[in-house]
Amino acid sequence: MLRKYLLQEFERRTHANPKYSLRAFARDLEIHSGTLSSILNERRAVGSKVLAHIMKKLPLSAMEKKRLFSEIITPPSNEAEVAPPLMLDEDVLSIIQDWEHYAILAYLQLRKAKHAPGDIAKALGLQQAKVLRALSNLENVNLIERQGHNFKVTQKSLATSRGIPSPALREAHLQYIDKAKSALSEFSVEERDITGRTMVVSSKNLPKAKELIRQFRHDLSELLEQGEADDVYRLNIQLFPLTHKSPLENLK
Template identity: 30%
Template structure:
């Protein structure tokens, strides 16, 4: 099967600003020391100008779109298909079904594949939460740029909205911070990769008393895999309900379960 390209018109929102956002998010994910300033240096543009463009506060001229796009390795024909307006499609999506989110491929993919989007929604529930990008970035151990982009993405797909006073609130009521059935397998794989990377890092960085990493190895009949997945799903949801029962919460945790084969199929 052909791997989806970055500019697959069926798979992304046609707005150059979101191309920049995606590129920055990808680079930050690959290198924890990468920043908006690093991205601006590569593009040969001032950090303040790039920040204004990414946040929709500065329009993108066709000339600038072409200059920045070529530095990103995009083709002129592809750039011509992308909008240059400072604000993309900001229409709010009220529904929460997987079918509604599927058409918003770029944002849906970004939300699913970068766990800090969901971590932000959960962090909002914690005691003494502060809507300050620097404070949030420190708590979630990601960059300020990633937090700002995450907030905008969550707003665009309707998971965050603003009240009459302009304050952000979570529209999901805690029910959307999970991988939805029906979304692309590529998005799910990327989400799981990021989650496992976090788990590996925690083994090295987090004291034993603040985490739990256990495993068990078993021989099974693969005909029981469907039942195994059902049991895991039931446990995951029951565990979540139990842990969220407290009226006061202070940290965001992630449960990552892997049930994988250690042996290869018998070809004989």
């Protein structure tokens, strides 16, 4: 997890300043550049003193710091090692930008799911032609593989870059917002939870707010995945300004 947080923070800083280097990042973290390189390349174990020092320099919530420290210093002994998420580049995202690709990936992980295209179409409310196209796309980008008459998901955890404009992600978000609108009339209040809050904010706290949202997504996912999965859900969290202070730029 430390490597993930370091890479995310380095990506955020290079997006703000394209000339920002790994050496500059090490300088700002107040550690040797060789130490940082070894951590990022997973060639060095991180001790408690180094971890505590680095955590002070990263914009982490108290909960993130607690989890990071417990997982690195006292890693769980009985749990299988979890593979890191696969980072999807823009070429792959452009192929699987439609919402049904992600829904099918999740559906195929249900233990009792029927894998025939007609069954997938019925479960997700799709036309069979769309399912066939999506399955072909997912197979072409190696996110699923055939095993007889069934499909196996090759990577359960996926990730995308943060803070970088992506036309494919923007299209996916638009489609999911439309799905959320439809859910208001298609599902009962027992099956859905769509709420909102309008507030005044201090803009300087937005980075911290985004981190809290990211942590909430992670925690909620862990909660809902406990036990045997029997359904596919989508979580949308929308935080956006209602006041316009400048023209639209760098749409993401």
